[in-house]
Amino acid sequence: MDKQFLTIRWGTKYGPEYVNRLYAMVARHTTPPFRFYCLTDDPGHIRPEVTCLPLPELGCExxxxxxxxWGKSRLWHRELPGLRGPVLFLDLDVVVVGSMDAFFTYGDPNDVILARNPNTPFERLGQTSIFRYPVGKLAPLRERFLQDPQGIADRYRFEQRFVTRHAPGGVRFWPRGWVAHFKMHCIPPFPLNYWLAPRLPRQARVVIFPGPLNPPDAIAGRWHAAAPALPPLAHIRAGLRGEREAGLLRHLRHYNxxxxxxxxxxxxxxxxxxxVPDGDAAHKRS
Structure with a gap:
């Protein structure tokens, strides 16, 4: 079976260029044959190599x-048009930096495999920025969620915690090093973040961007789209003058x-x- 990639886009937060760039990165780092699908409410300006599928109904407020x-709960439908078997889901804002082939051969085809969430070292919590699952296997989660959407969200806060704890048969995690968290694995800790640029970990294949800091912000050198991209000393002076969104220490740590x-x-x-051949330690990076 062809390798199947899947992403989802609704609303206006991410433009079609995110889909197009994600496809291009996958194509540069995946051995054919593969297929790339996007569940979306607007297929306009998305490159023809991407198969756009209608956005599934959410089924609740x-x-x-x-x-x-929680809009990603659309992925939990028992059926997705034209898709069957294991699919590798990617958030629109991930950056692919190495071979994707092993994401399809690791584990059993019936496994649900997530990235490990480094924010919670004392909790076994997965990250759904990149995860593989067989289409339909997470349908019981959707059924449970629809019974009390607000209550489930209040209890679990993050949809990835709900998936981690209740996926049928449990979940597995990708091998350590395959998935890098940009803020936690790439940006040097304070105060080195002021003098050293973010680094790309040697074993990384995919870099994820949870939170407000997205690839364009990483490129510009800012914490989120509304933050100014300042030189190090200017950012420190702004914090000392009170020109910040939070406390001084948090302001100083939130710099890249x-x-x-x-x-x-x-x-x-x-x-x-x-x-890039699977396992090639010399995969593309600057």
């Missing part, structure tokens, strides 16, 4: 006052220099090669 992206290597990967061009 979205929960309020929650950090979780521009990451040029993100721009090297996050684009919709063909690149130098159609894919």
């Amino acid at each position: 979205l929960p309020r006052n929650t950090y979780g992206i 220099r521009p990451a040029a290597w993100v721009a090297d990967h996050w684009h919709d061009g063909a690149g130098d090669a159609s894919h």
